[in-house]
Amino acid sequence: MAQAANAGNVPVKARKGQIGKYKKWGYIFMLPFILVFLVFQAWPLIQTFYYSMFRYFKSGLSWIGPEFVGFDNFVAIFDMSSGNNILALTWNTLIMWVLGFVPQIIISLLFAYWFTNVRLRLRCLGFFKTVMYMPNLIMASAFAMLIFSIFSDIGPINELIKHTTGGEAFRFLSYTGSTMGLVAFMNFIMWFGNTTILLMAAMMGINESVIEAAEIDGASSSQIFWKITLPLIRPILVYVMITSLIGGLQMFDVPQILTGGQGGPNNTTKTLIMYLNEQIGTSKNYGMAGALSVIIFIVCAALSLVVYYFFAADRSNKKSKKGGK
Amino acid sequence: MAKKEKVLEHTSALQLNRTDPNMKVKPTLIIHRIICYIVLVFFSILCLFFFYILLVNASRSHYDIMSGFSFLPGNQFINNFQSAISNTTIPVVNGVINSLIIATCTAILSIYFSAMTAYAIHVYDFKGKKFIFNFILLIMTIPTQVSALGFFSMCTDLGLRDTYIPLIVPAIAAPAVFFFMIQYMKSSLPIDIIEAARIDGSGEFRTFNTIVLPMLKPALAVQAIFSFVASWNNYFLPSLIIDTSTKKTMPIMIAQLRSADFLKFDMGQVYMFIFIAIVPVIIVYFCLSKFIIAGVSLGGVKE
Numbered sequence: 001m002a003q004a005a006n007a008g009n010v011p012v013k014a015r016k017g018q019i020g021k022y023k024k025w026g027y028i029f030m031l032p033f034i035l036v037f038l039v040f041q042a043w044p045l046i047q048t049f050y051y052s053m054f055r056y057f058k059s060g061l062s063w064i065g066p067e068f069v070g071f072d073n074f075v076a077i078f079d080m081s082s083g084n085n086i087l088a089l090t091w092n093t094l095i096m097w098v099l100g101f102v103p104q105i106i107i108s109l110l111f112a113y114w115f116t117n118v119r120l121r122l123r124c125l126g127f128f129k130t131v132m133y134m135p136n137l138i139m140a141s142a143f144a145m146l147i148f149s150i151f152s153d154i155g156p157i158n159e160l161i162k163h164t165t166g167g168e169a170f171r172f173l174s175y176t177g178s179t180m181g182l183v184a185f186m187n188f189i190m191w192f193g194n195t196t197i198l199l200m201a202a203m204m205g206i207n208e209s210v211i212e213a214a215e216i217d218g219a220s221s222s223q224i225f226w227k228i229t230l231p232l233i234r235p236i237l238v239y240v241m242i243t244s245l246i247g248g249l250q251m252f253d254v255p256q257i258l259t260g261g262q263g264g265p266n267n268t269t270k271t272l273i274m275y276l277n278e279q280i281g282t283s284k285n286y287g288m289a290g291a292l293s294v295i296i297f298i299v300c301a302a303l304s305l306v307v308y309y310f311f312a313a314d315r316s317n318k319k320s321k322k323g324g325k
Numbered sequence: 326m327a328k329k330e331k332v333l334e335h336t337s338a339l340q341l342n343r344t345d346p347n348m349k350v351k352p353t354l355i356i357h358r359i360i361c362y363i364v365l366v367f368f369s370i371l372c373l374f375f376f377y378i379l380l381v382n383a384s385r386s387h388y389d390i391m392s393g394f395s396f397l398p399g400n401q402f403i404n405n406f407q408s409a410i411s412n413t414t415i416p417v418v419n420g421v422i423n424s425l426i427i428a429t430c431t432a433i434l435s436i437y438f439s440a441m442t443a444y445a446i447h448v449y450d451f452k453g454k455k456f457i458f459n460f461i462l463l464i465m466t467i468p469t470q471v472s473a474l475g476f477f478s479m480c481t482d483l484g485l486r487d488t489y490i491p492l493i494v495p496a497i498a499a500p501a502v503f504f505f506m507i508q509y510m511k512s513s514l515p516i517d518i519i520e521a522a523r524i525d526g527s528g529e530f531r532t533f534n535t536i537v538l539p540m541l542k543p544a545l546a547v548q549a550i551f552s553f554v555a556s557w558n559n560y561f562l563p564s565l566i567i568d569t570s571t572k573k574t575m576p577i578m579i580a581q582l583r584s585a586d587f588l589k590f591d592m593g594q595v596y597m598f599i600f601i602a603i604v605p606v607i608i609v610y611f612c613l614s615k616f617i618i619a620g621v622s623l624g625g626v627k628e
Contacts, residue, residue: 131372
């Protein structure tokens with residue numbers, strides 16, 4: 001008896017010893033990641049917060065500051081009399097995001113539904129997915145330059161307009177509406193394929209028998225879509241929307257190149273990050289750039305928390321399912 | 326199980342056919358399918374249209390492009406290519422080489438070290454493991470732009486401006502790659518194999534490099550492609566860090582095209598520059614699209 005108990009105990013002890021023995025390797029393997037994160041992400045972030053509290057900018061060739069000013073930079077960035085106040089910049093950014101995102105989510109839902117529909121049994125899905133995902137990998141700045149060349153005053157689209165109407169060229173970048181439209185259109189083209197694939201994966205995860213049961217009960221296909229498919233993929237929809245919003249807040253390459261860094265006409269298409277880039281790179285106003293970064297950080301951190309809980313919920317769901325089995 | 330489901334599907338289809346007259350179901354389904362194909366083809370054309378124009382105009386001379394629109398490629402492709410690579414204000418050959426170096430190093434570093442970190446969390450038990458995992462998950466979606474100011478001033482202070490170190494080394498900490506790797510390990514890296522390697526006397530480091538990494542190959546490949554493409558396309562940070570014209574990467578050079586006096590530029594060359602920036606990625610994509618699309622639907626996370 002005693003021997004048997006002993007025999008049962010020894011491996012446990014040995015295992016515990018093993019875990020202790022190998023523990024240090026866990027730290028060693030993580031070390032490069034953590035070090036690089038601390039040096040290149042955490043420390044710069046702390047410095048950014050630090051600068052946000054200081055008056056610190058380049059005037060001519062000399063630096064003014066750093067001089068502690070508390071929250072003055074935050075007050076200045078909300079100053080409505082300036083065309084570059086944070087509300088105007090956020091508005092520009094969000095409008096362009098919404099204009100691209102609404103068609104994106106509608107088209108992606110529709111395509112994902114078609115692609116996964118058993119009764120439709122569409123062919124060449126591989127081809128469609130490949131083509132539609134492609135713009136996502138294209139260099140955004142080169143794509144914006146391409147669109148600029150095509151829609152410029154002397155570009156092919158204006159050649160067509162002049163030929164067909166016999167009138168003047170339409171100066172796309174002289175109007176807020178058409179400039180925003182082009183930016184939104186590019187964002188749509190670049191992201192709808194990606195979203196379609198994500199939503200497809202979610203829809204394929206739906207148990208086929210649920211939909212069959214509804215069909216047998218006489219539900220129409222639109223009823224199935226609105227009452228079964230949509231509620232079941234809601235977590236993924238939320239995830240897609242929030243990550244897209246975070247991506248939208250970072251909107252930079254496309255409007256920057258399309259408008260030549262001006263955010264024209266009259267700063268109406270200048271995004272948050274375009275302004276940040278201007279403050280760091282050309283104006284060298286570290287105080288303002290810091291304040292703007294801190295605000296963007298807080299918003300993104302709040303949104304990231306939502307994504308985090310989405311993942312956390314997803315994981316605990318999976319765990320409980322496994323436990324149930 | 327699968328057979329049973331198929332049978333079920335079959336019977337339900339039969340039942341549906343019985344309740345709805347055959348004649349009614351089929352035509353609507355066909356019409357529905359036709360509408361689907363028309364819409365899908367339209368959007369596919371929309372995706373390809375601009376790149377087709379790019380291809381057409383990259384092969385036409387400045388004079389041809391200015392004189393009108395064409396759907397047929399010209400014969401000036403090689404001419405445009407030669408004049409683009411010999412342009413001295415925008416050294417595109419340097420740009421391609423610089424971007425290739427940075428993107429390759431970034432891809433290798435981010436997959437290797439992020440896989441290593443995922444391995445640490447997946448295999449070992451140590452204090453703070455849960456905290457670190459949750460922390461990385463939390464920072465995954467926070468954009469790097471928010472710390473760009475501190476990053477920029479730190480690089481200036483350390484004399485790292487105009488070098489590739491700030492563009493390559495930070496790739497070691499790639500939360501999205503880490504997350505993808507740990508998901509992959511959970512599904513296809515049994516701990517038993519590592520324990521077996523230990524019994525055979527393999528050191529921890531050797532186990533990771535020679536046994537674990539080969540097992541992760543499919544996931545590593547997908548993430549390497551994503552890291553490469555993200556770095557190849559990156560414009561924001563390089564434009565702040567790099568000043569010397571021969572050190573610039575492709576996106577910065579494309580931006581230069583825009584700020585240069587556009588109307589005076591040889592348009593054939595402009596399209597050729599864009600072509601050079603875009604095409605390598607498109608070729609790689611069409612060769613590996615199956616893996617890439619599988620990776621997208623698997624990971625669900627891409628920056």
